[in-house]
Amino acid sequence: MIKIKQDRNACIGCGACVSVCPENWEFKGNKPIPKKTEVKEIGCNRQAADVCPVRCIEIEE
Numbered sequence: 001m002i003k004i005k006q007d008r009n010a011c012i013g014c015g016a017c018v019s020v021c022p023e024n025w026e027f028k029g030n031k032p033i034p035k036k037t038e039v040k041e042i043g044c045n046r047q048a049a050d051v052c053p054v055r056c057i058e059i060e061e
């Protein structure tokens with residue numbers, strides 16, 4: 001399984017991850033969280049990590 005990790009303290013709540021990857025990212029309060037933290041296929045989570053301005057999304061393959 002691929003692990004999706006997010007440093008929520010570093011997250012600035014810009015919503016870019018939700019924009020590029022609504023399949024696995026949604027707002028919870030003022031900051032998004034991943035719907036699933038373990039996935040079989042990376043899918044758009046790669047784009048979410050790439051687009052994050054503070055690089056707080058880490059993908060462990």
Ligand code: SF4
Pocket residue numbers: 006010011012013014015016017018031032048051052053054055056057
């Ligand atoms: S792109 Fe990064 S900083 Fe922006 S909301 Fe998503 S996790 Fe937070």
